Amino acid sequence: MSSGRLTRRAAMSLLAAPAVLKVLPARADDNFPSRPIRLIVGFAAGGGNDIFARLVAAKASEILGQPVVVENRPAAGGRLAAEYVSQQTPDGYTAMVAASGMMSVAGAIYPDLKYNPVKSFQPLAMIAYFPLILIVAGDSPVKNVKELVEWGKQHPDKANYPATSPAFTVTSELFKLKSGIPGVMIPYKSSNEMILSVIEGNSLYAFPDGPPTVPQVKAGKLKALAVTGAERSPQLPDTPSMSEAGYPEVDVHLWSGVFAPAGTAAPVNAKLEKAFADAIADPGVAEKIRGMAATPGGPGPDAFKQQIADEIKKYSEVVKVANLHFEE
Secondary structure (H helix, E strand, O other), rough: HHHHHHHHHHHHHHHHHHHHHHHHHHHHHHHOOOOEEEEEEOOOOHHHHHHHHHHHHHHHHHHHHEEEEOOOOOHHHHHHHHHHHHOOOOOOEEEEEEHHHHOOOHHEEEEEEEEOOOOEEEEEEEEEEEHHHHHHHOOOOOHHHHHHHHHHHOOHHHHEEEEEOHHHHHHHHHHHHHOOOOOOEEOOOHHHHHHHHHHHOOOOEEEOOHHHHHHHHHHHOEEEEEEEEEOEEEEHHHHHHOOOOOOOOOOOEEEEEEEEEEOOOOOHHHHHHHHHHHHHOOHHHHHHHHHOOOOOOOOHHHHHHHHHHHHHHHHHHHHHHOOOOOOO
């Protein structure tokens, strides 16, 4: 009888052991982070998002007391990296720097994404946001947005625009819908090629981002007619906003932000949110971001998530009305 009771007690102890083991990692997270954190970037080294990631990672490493290691996984405009991060254990040791193209824009144009830009991730902090710049060639007779629209309507066979990614295409198509200007998209592989097509007269207009564009505008090779949104850019203070030019609905700001997989524990999430927000707000980091024609920081995590949802809805409407089709 007594040996039977001993056997049962032993069995109960063995059954209880796994439950104890499951609790231990959670207790270890009280000291989070206790090892390096991977920061996945879905773009090649040297690009804008990679530069943002490395700036923020270096400062966040100091704040957290553990290395934040940037890991580049470039493919499919960042979408494969997002898919990968969405499948990782939500323990705080894998995070991601994502761009609006692989989140808001991708959510609008690719119905078969293997991740949900809103539900698969928890925003930690927006690193930076920036408008796009409506440009024409420096020697173009066009002086403002109104003249561009009129000229394009008068010369529809010459009214084309270049694009290197769906984000630029959607912005140009939004401008077409709101202004009535015609335009056929010409694909290019890089922003530099896209800008060069305007300088050389192969494209009438374009909506590139600031870093490769501002130097060419200041050199006189390009003419900046407007920046998307309601406010002027500090880098181009004499260039009106699209709202000032009469097209307030052409309000497109691309962004770069830090995300964790959905389901990350609240205490861990809070530590990451604060560390990355403090890193972005660091004067040295913020100044370098401004030097890339971008504004550091942005809305808090909850507002950031809502912004992504709103952008998906807006871009989806553009894709539907313009009857756009994109291939994976």
